[in-house]
Amino acid sequence: MKTPKTGYPWHHKHLLSLEDLSADDIRFLLATARGFEEVSTRSVKKVPALRGKVVVNLFFETSTRTRASFSLAASRLSADVLDFASSSSSVSKGETLRDTARNIEAMGVDVIVCRHRLSGAAFHLARSVRCSVINAGDGQHEHPTQGLLDIYTIARQLGRDNLDLAGLTVAIVGDIAHSRVARSNIHGLLKLGARVILVGPPTLLPTGFADLGCELSNDLDAVLPHADVINMLRIQFERIQGQAFPSIREYAHLYGLTTPRLALAKPDVLVMHPGPLNRGVEIDSAVADGRHSMILRQVTYGLAVRMATLYLVTRAATPDTP
Amino acid sequence: MPRMRVLADEQRVGQLVDHLAQRIAEDVKRFGDAPWAMVGIRSRGDILASRLADRLDPEAFDARVGSLDITLYRDDLSEVGAHPVVRTTDIPFSLDDLNVVLVDDVLMTGRSVRAALQSLMDLGRPRRVWLSVLVDRGGRELPIAPDHVALDLSKEQLSPHDLVEVHLQPADERDAVVIRPKARVREARP
Numbered sequence: 301m302k303t304p305k306t307g308y309p310w311h312h313k314h315l316l317s318l319e320d321l322s323a324d325d326i327r328f329l330l331a332t333a334r335g336f337e338e339v340s341t342r343s344v345k346k347v348p349a350l351r352g353k354v355v356v357n358l359f360f361e362t363s364t365r366t367r368a369s370f371s372l373a374a375s376r377l378s379a380d381v382l383d384f385a386s387s388s389s390s391v392s393k394g395e396t397l398r399d400t401a402r403n404i405e406a407m408g409v410d411v412i413v414c415r416h417r418l419s420g421a422a423f424h425l426a427r428s429v430r431c432s433v434i435n436a437g438d439g440q441h442e443h444p445t446q447g448l449l450d451i452y453t454i455a456r457q458l459g460r461d462n463l464d465l466a467g468l469t470v471a472i473v474g475d476i477a478h479s480r481v482a483r484s485n486i487h488g489l490l491k492l493g494a495r496v497i498l499v500g501p502p503t504l505l506p507t508g509f510a511d512l513g514c515e516l517s518n519d520l521d522a523v524l525p526h527a528d529v530i531n532m533l534r535i536q537f538e539r540i541q542g543q544a545f546p547s548i549r550e551y552a553h554l555y556g557l558t559t560p561r562l563a564l565a566k567p568d569v570l571v572m573h574p575g576p577l578n579r580g581v582e583i584d585s586a587v588a589d590g591r592h593s594m595i596l597r598q599v600t601y602g603l604a605v606r607m608a609t610l611y612l613v614t615r616a617a618t619p620d621t622p
Numbered sequence: 623m624p625r626m627r628v629l630a631d632e633q634r635v636g637q638l639v640d641h642l643a644q645r646i647a648e649d650v651k652r653f654g655d656a657p658w659a660m661v662g663i664r665s666r667g668d669i670l671a672s673r674l675a676d677r678l679d680p681e682a683f684d685a686r687v688g689s690l691d692i693t694l695y696r697d698d699l700s701e702v703g704a705h706p707v708v709r710t711t712d713i714p715f716s717l718d719d720l721n722v723v724l725v726d727d728v729l730m731t732g733r734s735v736r737a738a739l740q741s742l743m744d745l746g747r748p749r750r751v752w753l754s755v756l757v758d759r760g761g762r763e764l765p766i767a768p769d770h771v772a773l774d775l776s777k778e779q780l781s782p783h784d785l786v787e788v789h790l791q792p793a794d795e796r797d798a799v800v801i802r803p804k805a806r807v808r809e810a811r812p
Binding site (some may be wrong): 308332335342346349 | 694707708709710740
């Protein structure tokens, strides 16, 4: 990935959504992530860039991957990490999100990484506190670092060092309606010039997404031959109200990525999944563990992307010395 | 653009690089006890390092060349600007037990070198580290001294407001060493 020659004016103290970022912002962040990849290959996997800073994970929804990834990213930058989980905190005693955050901030933290079941929670937080806020997933709205790491994976694997995705077709398949990963991906991919096709059953694919500039389809088999990248989403059972499809078996039959179905796609297609996997539902084990699968690479790249994110938001929050 | 004075033109830069390569070769010969490598600090030291490596006889001086980005190790970020660019460190070999020639274009405060040394130690345990710079312009803020210098301006009492820059192709249009008053960016801001 090419690094810009001169400093890029990165002004975002918070990372709340990819909708807010310009194409150049995204390119700069991902080019910065390229510089962080190497840190994880050293014998001492640590750099002093955020020494003395405090990063708090404030998670109101369960998470393994994202939280571990942010914690590790922060430690590799030499920041101190504090973990707050909703189940063991005062939120379960009725405290508001704003009060919780302001109390944590009063302890002198620099970055709050927030995940919440309500869309807009991170925006609300960013207005309530003075430190940086990184959205680690807000309801069905956005999960910007996941979107960024997905785009980073695509650019790295397909040799798009200039971070221009023109000419690439990305199919995002599954529960589009409830997916914050899909929204972040859509905004980021379209800004970098990719063609985005959303695929899913009509109940999980609101037609309003066409207004963002995506194409919509209910027929996975028809889309597969055109895709350079297939991003499979998990069915968000916890967010689905009522019944979205007759049975899991039927869903898997129509939209599950199986080996025979993968044979319809281009021979060098990339298969991605944000995790956690529901093996046998949206993706078969043979595909998830197969040679097209980028799933574990996404996790590895995610660390570099989150290091870059933490680094840039804290730099933007540090005023110039007079 | 503020006034700029050329301290060394293209031809002179070539001579300076030759001179530096010679000095390095002498030391490498003298301490032939370990394999050695040349590591340049981005974003001019790395160009200089590969030029130096090209100048040396590959039979006698088989050097591996790497480049080091020290942005994440700097303690003076606010002085280089609020928007530092993180580049890639590219040292595709182990530094353990190597004689390492650390290469930079201009030595001034010594803070870049301090950061580079810390970064090198995190990457491995070199046997010995030398510091080779094209220009020493004086103005040290840390107790750091170069082992090889091609153009020594440290006795000239240059003003800290004067910036000495080394221009090298392909990063710059043509090779040169220039001096110019530091741009007062901050005063232009509201």
